[in-house]
Amino acid sequence: MSTALQEPQTTETPNYLNAEYGWKSWLFTTDHKRIAVLYLISISVMFALGGVFAMLIRLELLTPQGDLVSSDTYNKFFTMHGVTMVFFFLIPSIPATLGNFLIPMMIGAKDLAFPRINLLSWYIYIAGALFALAAIVMGGVDTGWTFYTPFSTTYSNTFVITAAVGVFIAGFSSILTGLNFIVTVHKMRAPGMTWGRLPLFVWANYATALIQVLGTPVVAITLALVGLERAFHIGIFDPAIGGDPILFQHMFWFYSHPAVYIMILPGMGVISEIITCFSRKGIFGYSFIAGSSLGIAIIGFLVWGHHMFVTGMSMYAGLYFSLLTMLVAVPSAIKVFNWTATMFRGSISYETPMLYAFGFIGLFTIGGLTGLYLGTLGMDVHLTDTYFVIAHFHYVMVGGMVVAYLGGLHFWWPKITGKMYPEGWGKFSALLVFAGFNLTFFPQFILGYLGQPRRYHAYAPEFQVLNVMSTAGASVLGIGFVIPLIYLLWSLKYGKPAGNNPYGAKGLEWTTQSPPTTFNFDVIPIVTEEAYAYAKHEEAHVG
Amino acid sequence: MADTHAVAAGHSTEDSPHLRHHFDDMGQQFDSATFGMWVFLLTEIMFFGGMFGAYTVYRSMYPEAFAATSNFMNPAFGAANTAVLIVSSLTMALAVRAAHLGQQKLLQLMLVFTMIFGVAFLVIKGFEYHEHWVDMKVPLFTGHWAWDGPEAPPQFAHQAQILFCFYFFMTGFHALHMLVGLGIMTTILMMARKGTFSPTYYTPVEVSGLYWHFVDIVWIFLFPLLYLIGHTKKLI
Amino acid sequence: MHPVTPVRTYVIIWLILTIMTFTTYYVAQIDLGQLNVIVALAIAVFKMMLVVWFFMHVRTDNPLTKLFVFAGFFWMAILFVFTLGDYFSRTWMPGGKFW
Numbered sequence: 096m097s098t099a100l101q102e103p104q105t106t107e108t109p110n111y112l113n114a115e116y117g118w119k120s121w122l123f124t125t126d127h128k129r130i131a132v133l134y135l136i137s138i139s140v141m142f143a144l145g146g147v148f149a150m151l152i153r154l155e156l157l158t159p160q161g162d163l164v165s166s167d168t169y170n171k172f173f174t175m176h177g178v179t180m181v182f183f184f185l186i187p188s189i190p191a192t193l194g195n196f197l198i199p200m201m202i203g204a205k206d207l208a209f210p211r212i213n214l215l216s217w218y219i220y221i222a223g224a225l226f227a228l229a230a231i232v233m234g235g236v237d238t239g240w241t242f243y244t245p246f247s248t249t250y251s252n253t254f255v256i257t258a259a260v261g262v263f264i265a266g267f268s269s270i271l272t273g274l275n276f277i278v279t280v281h282k283m284r285a286p287g288m289t290w291g292r293l294p295l296f297v298w299a300n301y302a303t304a305l306i307q308v309l310g311t312p313v314v315a316i317t318l319a320l321v322g323l324e325r326a327f328h329i330g331i332f333d334p335a336i337g338g339d340p341i342l343f344q345h346m347f348w349f350y351s352h353p354a355v356y357i358m359i360l361p362g363m364g365v366i367s368e369i370i371t372c373f374s375r376k377g378i379f380g381y382s383f384i385a386g387s388s389l390g391i392a393i394i395g396f397l398v399w400g401h402h403m404f405v406t407g408m409s410m411y412a413g414l415y416f417s418l419l420t421m422l423v424a425v426p427s428a429i430k431v432f433n434w435t436a437t438m439f440r441g442s443i444s445y446e447t448p449m450l451y452a453f454g455f456i457g458l459f460t461i462g463g464l465t466g467l468y469l470g471t472l473g474m475d476v477h478l479t480d481t482y483f484v485i486a487h488f489h490y491v492m493v494g495g496m497v498v499a500y501l502g503g504l505h506f507w508w509p510k511i512t513g514k515m516y517p518e519g520w521g522k523f524s525a526l527l528v529f530a531g532f533n534l535t536f537f538p539q540f541i542l543g544y545l546g547q548p549r550r551y552h553a554y555a556p557e558f559q560v561l562n563v564m565s566t567a568g569a570s571v572l573g574i575g576f577v578i579p580l581i582y583l584l585w586s587l588k589y590g591k592p593a594g595n596n597p598y599g600a601k602g603l604e605w606t607t608q609s610p611p612t613t614f615n616f617d618v619i620p621i622v623t624e625e626a627y628a629y630a631k632h633e634e635a636h637v638g
Numbered sequence: 639m640a641d642t643h644a645v646a647a648g649h650s651t652e653d654s655p656h657l658r659h660h661f662d663d664m665g666q667q668f669d670s671a672t673f674g675m676w677v678f679l680l681t682e683i684m685f686f687g688g689m690f691g692a693y694t695v696y697r698s699m700y701p702e703a704f705a706a707t708s709n710f711m712n713p714a715f716g717a718a719n720t721a722v723l724i725v726s727s728l729t730m731a732l733a734v735r736a737a738h739l740g741q742q743k744l745l746q747l748m749l750v751f752t753m754i755f756g757v758a759f760l761v762i763k764g765f766e767y768h769e770h771w772v773d774m775k776v777p778l779f780t781g782h783w784a785w786d787g788p789e790a791p792p793q794f795a796h797q798a799q800i801l802f803c804f805y806f807f808m809t810g811f812h813a814l815h816m817l818v819g820l821g822i823m824t825t826i827l828m829m830a831r832k833g834t835f836s837p838t839y840y841t842p843v844e845v846s847g848l849y850w851h852f853v854d855i856v857w858i859f860l861f862p863l864l865y866l867i868g869h870t871k872k873l874i
Numbered sequence: 875m876h877p878v879t880p881v882r883t884y885v886i887i888w889l890i891l892t893i894m895t896f897t898t899y900y901v902a903q904i905d906l907g908q909l910n911v912i913v914a915l916a917i918a919v920f921k922m923m924l925v926v927w928f929f930m931h932v933r934t935d936n937p938l939t940k941l942f943v944f945a946g947f948f949w950m951a952i953l954f955v956f957t958l959g960d961y962f963s964r965t966w967m968p969g970g971k972f973w
Contacts, residue, residue, distance in 0.1 A: 199660075206660035208670045266900065274677045281938065282670040283660070308677055309949045312685035319809070320692070327778040329803050330796060331692070337796035342695055346956045396952055410967060411961035595662055614659070676939055680946040687950035691957055718900050718920065721892060721940075728888040731929045738878055744956075851930045858921045859894075862914035866902035 105310040110513065110610040120391040125210035126613055131196035131218050134187060134510070138581075141224060145233075146573060148176035153535075153566040161553035169552035170237035171253065176239025182262050183224055186354060189361035190272055190307075193503050194300045196511060198276060200604035201294045203285025203622060205614045208278040213550070216271035217440075219264055226261030230254040239550060241351070244332035244343040248324040256325055259318040265309045269357070273307030276300055294602055295384050299364025302388035306353045306360075306395065307407030314350035317343065341406055348399035356395040358492060359459075360388055362499030363430055366452050369506050370434050372600040373449035374441025377627040380433040387426030392421040404475045413472050420470030427463050431456060448596065449503025449523030454529045454608050459495025462487055465540065480550075483543025487542060489536045498528065501579065508583065509597045514590030520582045527575035534568025601627050641691055657840040668841050675845040686856050689811065693804045693863070696797075703797035704841045707805075708865075710775050715766040716865035719759050720857060726755035727854045733769045734847040737830070737840035745843070749827045750805040752850065756820050763813055772874065777802050789842075812860060822846050876934040887928045919923050 107113075108549075110130045114120075121129060151172045155163040164172070197214065199206050207213050230236055236258040238247040247255050280301045281291070320331055320344070330336030332343040371378050378384060400408060400416030434456060443449070465487040468474050478484065504524075509515055538561035547558050554562065596605040602621060604611075654664050661667040697704050733748035770776055774784035777799040786797040826846050831836065834841060898917040902910060927933045932943055964970040 204660065207658075209674060210660065270681050274674060274681070278670050278674045279675050282666060282673060308681055309684055309945075312681045313953065316688035320689075323803075323807065327803075329777055329799060331803060332798055337700070337800050339695070339699070341960075342692055345693060345960065346953075349688075349953055349957075386877070396949070400956070409960045409964040409970065411963040412956070415956075415959075513812050607659040636891075667921070672935075673939060673942075676942055680942060680949075683946040683950055684953075687953055691950075691953050694954065694966050695957065695961060698958065706899065713899065717895065720895050722964050723886060724891045725931050727891075728884055731884045732881065733876060735881070735884070735957060848930055851925050855922045855925055858925070859915075860896060862902070862918050866898065866910075 096411060098505060109607065109612060110608065111249050111613045111636065112513075112610050114613045123214075125206070125214055126401070127199055127210060127213055128212050128538070128611065128613075130217055131192050131194075134191040134195065134220070136194065136222065137217070137221060141179050141199055142576075144228075145176055145179035145184055146425050146576065148172050148179065148540050149569065153569040155552050156562045157357050157566050159554050159559050159562075160179055164552065166552050167237060167258040168235075170239070170550070171235035173550055174236045174239050175287040177233055178236070178258060178262065179356075180492075181354070182265050183220075183227060183241055184267055184285075185358040185492060186265075186499050187220060187272070188358075189269075189365065189497070189503060190276065190300055190303055191216075192365070192481045193365065193500075193507060194276065194298075194303075194361060197507065197604050198297055198300060199283070200607065200611065200615050201297050201602060202280065202283060203603050203616065203620050204279065204287050205616065205619075207572045208283055212271050213275055216268045216275070219271065219297065220268035223261045223263070223268060224267030226257055226264060228261075230257040230261060230282050232350070233257065234266055234456050241344075241347065242318065242321060242566035243347075244324075244340045245334065245338070248321055248329050249333050249335075254293075256322045259322045261273075263315050263318050263322075266315045269307045270311050271352070272305035274312075276304035279283070280304075283468075285619050285622055287620075288603075289622075290309045290385075291382070292624075292626050293368035293385075293586075294364075295378060295381070295388075296361075296364035298385040298388050299360045302392040303357050303360045305389075306357050306392050310350040310353040310357075311398065313346055314354075317346040317350070320346075326378065334388060338344055339415065341408060343404070344403050344406060345399070349396075352399040352402065353392070353395045354477070355488070356391050358496050360391060362496040362503075363388070363427075363453065365499045365503035365506070366434060366455050367430075368600075368602070369448045369452040370437050370627065372506070372598050373444050373446060374438045375599075375629045376437055376441035377625070377629055378433065379436035380429075381626065383429050387429045387447050390422065390426040394419065398423055398470075401470050401475070404472055404477055415470040417470055421467065424463060424467055428460075431460055439554040443559070444521070447516075447525055448502045448506035448598075449519060450522055450529075451498050451505065454525065455498045456494055456528075456534075457500065458490055458498060462490025462492075462495055465490065478543060480548055480551055481543035482539040482547045485549050486536045486539035486543060489539070493537070495531055496534075501525070501528065504583075506598070507584075507604075508586070509593030509606075510604060510611070513593050513608075514592070515583050515597060516579075516586040516588045516590060520578060524578045524582075527571060531568050531571030531573070531575050535565050536568070536570050538568075540564070601629060649759045654836075656834075656841075657845055664838055668844070671841045671845050672848065675848045682852060682856075686808075689808055690805070690859070693808065695803075696800055696804065699795070700801065701842045702791075703794035704790065704801055706791055706794050707798050707801045710773060711805075711865050712766060712769065712805040713865040715762055715769075716861050719762050720861045722755050723763065723854045723857050725863075726752045726759070727851055729755065730847050730850045734840070734843050737835045737843040738837060739833075740831065740837045741859070742830065742835070746827060746830050749830060751826070753820060756823065760813060760816060760820075763809065766826055769820070775802055775808065778806060796823050800867065808864065812853065812856050815856070818860060819850050819853050821844075822849065876931055879934075882927065886923050888906070890923060891921055900914065 111126055121133065136531070151164075152169070155161070155169055155172070161169065195207070232253050236251070236253045236255055238251050238255060242255070242259065280297060284293075323329070324331045324333070324338075330338040332338045332340050334340060342595060365383060367378055377530055398420045400412055401420045404413050404417075434595060465483070469478055469487055505516065505521055542558055542561050542565075543560065547554050593609045595607065595609055603622070606620070607615060657664055658667060686757065729748045729751040731861070733745055733752060736742075736745035736748055760829075767776075774782055776782040783799065785792065785798055791796070810826055823846065826843055894917050898914055899916075901913055906913065908954060926943060
């Protein structure tokens with residue numbers, strides 16, 4: 096890809112990073128870009144913590160016997176892994192970092208609709224994280240991230256209320272982010288930026304925001320009831336005193352299933368941006384991809400019972416939940432087909448973000464298809480609560496979402512920091528992540544099918560070989576995550592200055608300097624062209 | 639690349655000092671704020687909706703226990719509270735109207751009335767909770783829950799306990815929202831007294847009004863569900 | 875910003891709300907069997923719509939706001955219908971129990 100020469104910005108050029116100095120200018124900022132950076136640091140810490148628990152899990156599972164830790168301790172490992180990863184990393188990840196940073200710029204606005212609420216959402220996140228950390232430090236929680244009752248309400252001897260409070264609080268952070276995005280996208284678009292010209296990243300985050308706003312309050316009240324039951328020793332979800340554990344599961348999964356779409360939709364938005372840029376081609380089927388984001392958000396609310404097929408729920412409910420689960424796969428498939436069609440006859444280059452995008456498409460497809468196995472009522476009876484489920488959701492959440500997050504982070508790193516990362520190391524890490532990931536989680540499909548149950552610290556000896564492979568893969572995967580941490584931080588000081596648009600991408604964010612100024616645009620742009628208006632055979636030109 | 643022959647991002651000539659820098663004009667700011675409050679109220683609908691849903695499930699499961707618990711509810715309190723909140727909604731709507739028209743004194747008067755009715759609601763609620771406390775119908779605290787007597791069939795003890803828990807949680811969360819609402823009204827009143835509001839800028843009043851009306855709506859549903867059903871007497 | 879509603883309108887709505895409150899109170903004293911719940915909830919829904927439409931200015935709001943208000947109640951309905959659907963359909967199979 097050829098780039099026209101341009102004056103690289105020096106760090107003395109006024110931008111949002113050097114506009115003001117000092118801790119107060121960061122902790123009391125209302126600049127959406129600074130808040131995005133605050134989130135970036137915070138969720139990276141929680142990701143690392145979740146990763147530590149993952150390593151502990153995989154270490155125990157090297158041997159069939161439960162010999163590293165007791166079963167109670169093991170229960171705490173997978174609980175804390177789940178809680179930190181789901182609520183404190185995946186749910187905020189792309190929206191709070193890339194979404195916060197990019198959405199105003201992509202629509203031609205100077206900030207989000209409610210900048211102070213944006214800052215408040217970060218403080219609320221930190222408060223929730225502190226409660227979760229307190230639960231960990233005081234001794235942990237062992238209920239599973241799903242807090243099933245009556246174990247969580249009556250029988251567990253761990254710090255359930257502390258953890259539930261942490262998740263409850265973090266939920267409000269998510270709600271406020273979603274609220275901000277919805278109002279921003281509706282009310283703050285620049286002249287000419289019609290809905291049909293919005294970057295698909297914005298559509299994806301908008302659909303995500305709808306889910307955040309409509310679903311999170313239900314898990315909030317559910318966890319509040321769990322906490323109240325535990326505190327006052329009453330029996331809302333305890334069958335011994337007239338309560339119903341299945342009611343808890345209905346209420347919990349009403350949020351937690353759409354939550355997985357909160358986790359994946361922004362990643363899909365990132366992929367749309369990356370693939371168009373590195374195929375030098377407009378997206379195939381823009382309205383289908385935009386519409387499918389909304390479709391996933393809406394249908395995603397109708398399928399939660401597929402987590403409850405074997406709990407004692409009515410068979411008829413199982414039927415309609417299973418049917419709707421088949422339906423929700425359709426919009427995701429539409430996206431995969433459209434991305435593939437976008438690349439067809441495109442001029443493809445293999446920069447680091449594109450490698451992550453390729454990884455996403457393959458791994459998300461596998462993850463999504465295996466979801467259909469699980470959504471089939473009959474098969475789920477055999478596969479539920481086995482390692483098949485674990486492999487499925489790690490394929491979509493790690494192979495999908497984390498890979499997309501890393502791809503997006505690399506794609507927009509030059510814009511966020513004004514620096515380029517070392518491309519060679521970027522490609523190497525992307526390949527390492529892909530290899531490590533598959534080695535970790537593919538064996539788990541087989542293990543699950545063969546019958547290894549989840550959430551046990553011991554297993555039958557014949558499963559050891561596959562478990563050792565999985566642990567080995569996890570180590571490789573871990574290294575694949577650590578290396579970008581190192582070179583991205585390194586690039587802050589030693590990276591090449593990036594320039595406005597190092598990849599020659601379309602999009603309003605690339606028209607600004609790197610890093611952008613505090614108010615993004617000196618003059619609000621008037622948008623006259625469609626999204627992804629890459630001309631055929633164009634020379635890539637920069638900004 | 640977007641064709642950026644662009645407009646200067648200036649503000650219109652009738653700039654209010656309250657116009658925040660990222661908005662083009664007061665109209666956009668007002669629209670965004672009210673829309674934002676509606677999105678927040680959506681989350682409240684789902685929050686209370688979750689609780690209402692759980693309550694509905696238990697009520698469907700235990701209809702006789704529910705009928706028994708309704709013997710201990712006092713619909714007169716509930717009706718009084720409903721009437722009080724409806725009046726407060728009227729005064730709130732009138733307050734917002736006054737703010738829109740720049741009628742400063744009327745705005746402050748209506749805000750004060752709204753708060754008086756809000757406090758009245760909480761006082762009546764307090765009397766009601768006290769009555770439950772004395773009657774030993776508060777399952778949250780040992781020593782204040784007893785399910786005995788002619789109107790309390792013993793086989794429903796556990797179920798009645800669950801239903802009473804929901805009564806306290808639902809009315810309790812509602813009362814909490816009322817308290818927050820009173821705090822908001824206090825702030826709005828203080829801002830009004832400082833002359834902050836005018837026909838071009840009364841957004842906080844409008845937005846607070848939306849919140850207040852919503853809390854009223856929650857009570858409009860709580861009243862029949864918790865108090866009215868089960869209290870029938872044959873007319874003939 | 876939306877047009878100003880006259881005071882008269884607000885007072886009339888308030889009167890209707892208060893009358894409906896008394897109505898629902900007295901109707902509840904009559905045993906209508908299953909209808910009691912339906913009547914009480916119907917009155918509540920009617921009162922809610924009055925508050926939303928007039929006091930909360932949705933009558934003069936743009937279609938977007940109306941859509942979001944509708945969506946909120948629709949989503950709550952999804953939670954209710956699908957959850958209660960499970961409970962009520964459990965008895966359709968032999969041996970199935972409501973609870």
